[in-house]
Amino acid sequence: MFNDDPITLEIIQNSLRSISDEMFYTIAKTAMSPIIYEVLDMATAITDPKGELASAGAGIPAFVGALDKSVKAIINKFKPEGINDGDIFITNDPYYGGVTHLNDVVLIKPVFMEGELLAWAVNIAHWNDVSGKSPGSMSVDATEIYQEGIRIPAVKLFVNDEPILSVFDMLTANSRMPEFLKGDLWAQISALRLGGKRILSLVNKYGRSSYVHAVESYLELGQAMAEKAIKALPDGKYEIDEAQDDGSHLSVAIEVSGSKLVIDLTQAPIQSPLPINLSKDGTMLACQMALMGLIGDRQLANGGCFRVLDVKTRSGSIYDVQAPGPCGIYFETMIRLNDLIWRCLAEKVTDTLPSGNFSSICATIMGGKHPDTGQHYSIIEPEIGGWGAGDGFDGANAMFCAMHGDTFNCPAEIAETRYGVTVGQVALNDEDAGAGEYRGGKGVVIDYVIRSDNSFLTCAYTRNKIAPWGLNKGEDGSVNRVEVIRTNGEIEVHAMASEVTLDTDDIVRVITANGAGFGDPKKRKTAALVDDINNGYVSLEYAKAKYGFDATHGGSYE
Structure with missing residues (x-):
């Protein structure tokens, strides 16, 4: 009993x-x-x-x-x-x-x-x-x-x-x-x-x-919770095709019928010779994350939630790789798919779902000989960035993407102690982007100063050319990238790179994207915009160009 x-x-x-x-x-x-x-x-x-x-x-x-x-x-x-x-x-x-x-x-x-x-x-x-x-x-x-x-x-x-x-x-x-x-x-x-x-x-x-x-x-x-979340979506077919940084296109077709959700990925590109492929289970995982985003209760995640989900793939595609296809940078394809599903729904259901975010792991790998111990060190850092705004709220600043969830950025003190680098700065990204009635959240800028010759940088960033997408007249965000600032002042810009040679006093500058805006920028309240300017989130020039804001006479809209 x-x-x-x-x-x-x-x-x-x-x-x-x-x-x-x-x-x-x-x-x-x-x-x-x-x-x-x-x-x-x-x-x-x-x-x-x-x-x-x-x-x-x-x-x-x-x-x-x-x-x-x-x-x-x-x-x-x-x-x-x-x-x-x-x-x-x-x-x-x-x-x-x-x-x-x-x-x-x-x-x-x-x-x-x-x-x-x-x-x-x-x-x-x-x-x-x-x-x-x-x-x-x-x-x-x-x-x-x-x-x-x-x-x-x-x-x-x-x-x-x-x-x-x-x-x-x-x-x-x-x-x-x-x-x-x-x-x-x-x-x-x-x-x-x-x-x-x-x-x-x-x-x-x-x-x-x-x-x-x-x-x-x-x-x-x-x-039951998953069925409730899906029933809240309008029945019908949702489709989208989106250009990617490398010139390829990814598409998804979604069908909502009662309490069932079908995600069709059979039109995906063939598997890549590069390590951006997903296993079939990894693809299912990206779709499940999108579903949990709709449910909205992270602690509820269990196998019952996924009984309502049907994901269709094609063997030998980027979403259903066959051996010996490489998968090392799978995470960027996973977050690209998760973001694509989200955008496909958000453009139809704008009253509840937010606009685009920096949506990249922004994997940053640095290593070499530790200057203090002489042992090999390796930094492996996912990065935080700006999230998109939604109906009634600004985007969050400096948060991990949907794939990383309950994690934290590495403190500067730990990085300097364990990794053999110096952290020059950790700041919000002050680039002007993501305007809207509700603005996009801010990404970050992090400087790592290298302390030993013959070190290296490997990085894997997407949303490097195609910025986060705005909704309801909201402006797009900015883009992710890494800058290597050499001691002679030369600057190299990277997004996907392996083993870039670094020497003492070179600076690796991580720059993550600002999220996209939601709604017409001209509708942003004056008080909120003044706070943005005072907090350094937007410049006066940007406020005038995008919001029509005039700083004279105490601040007003034209």
Whole structure:
């Protein structure tokens, strides 16, 4: 018999979320790498025995949605007879359940009670270096996945709670930063073990039947919330075709019918020889993030939410890559697709959805010999930028894009201590862009001063030529880019580049885009515009040109 008291079910459901969060902060407190313990480039989750997402901790939305897919890949490969108490599995390969790219390493632990599989504890984190042709294991010019690092094709890392040392040896031997790798790996292992213990404690307290019923009812709640969000959209077909920075075009066709959402991506370009491809699961993930944006409740993310979603892809396309296509810069295609879906809906549903944002991970990878220790260092930074305005609100300043969610920018003090660079400035982007009745949010400008010769920069930025899109007469935003300022004053501008040579006192200047505006700029209230000018968000010249604002006589509109 199970207890179907709603209070008990709610306690179990909230306990699962708490367990996921506790696993998350276990990694954050024990990991070696700032990309994990400061930026929080990771995620944790619990699934049911079939791999359905039952709860998710804090972390990157793009990672949370990857974890259930990784579990299902393990189930499919090993079958029930190959999965035992005391096992821990590991994968990073998008062709073997890794979903994203080789830097993102997934660890998975089955949770058994009296010989019966009850749940899976799972986590993912971005490792600094997993081999490959370029330091940091990311390059924008890789032409096959073999160049991107060591592939871990969903294998066992532990058996009978004992580590398989040969697997550990292969991992550390294939990293330029083995000590960081070992520290991060053991942090993830510790989180899985903790999660398993907490799940068993929860089941012992409330009983197996009540636990299973609570998970099932929570999935049903997720489905009901998703159906409600889709029903709020007008039924019909939505289509869009958008030019990209590289001259290509991406298109999407969306059909809303009652509580069902169909996203058709079969007209996508063929898979690229460059590392911008998405696995089919990665494409599903981008679509799921858009759906969760409509639902609007980040903590509700579970497998039930996605039962209403049907995503159609074409094998061999950029959204359904086939081996050995490279995937290292998958994240830019993922955020481009997520933004495209959002724009497709927003241009029809302008009363609730905002205009375009900087929508890029703006991945910034720098490295070389640490000037203090002589050891190899590697900076791996996603960047924050400006979000778009909506009906009744200005865009947010300096926030991560939709793919990164609950993460943080790395503090200047940590960057200087751990990375061997000097942070010259962290400021809001003062470029004039994103005018509207409600203005777009501001991006950032960050200067990294290099402290050792023969260092390097790799970067992967989109929205470098095609600016964030305005709505209802709102102005477009600005664009993302990196400037390398040489000691002789020369300035090089980059967006997609691999291993640009840097020397002592060169400055790497990150510039992220300002979001787009919403509504006619001439309708912006005088007081709000004066505040913008006083806060340095817009210049007087821009206010006059875009808003028709006259600073004389106390400030007025022409």
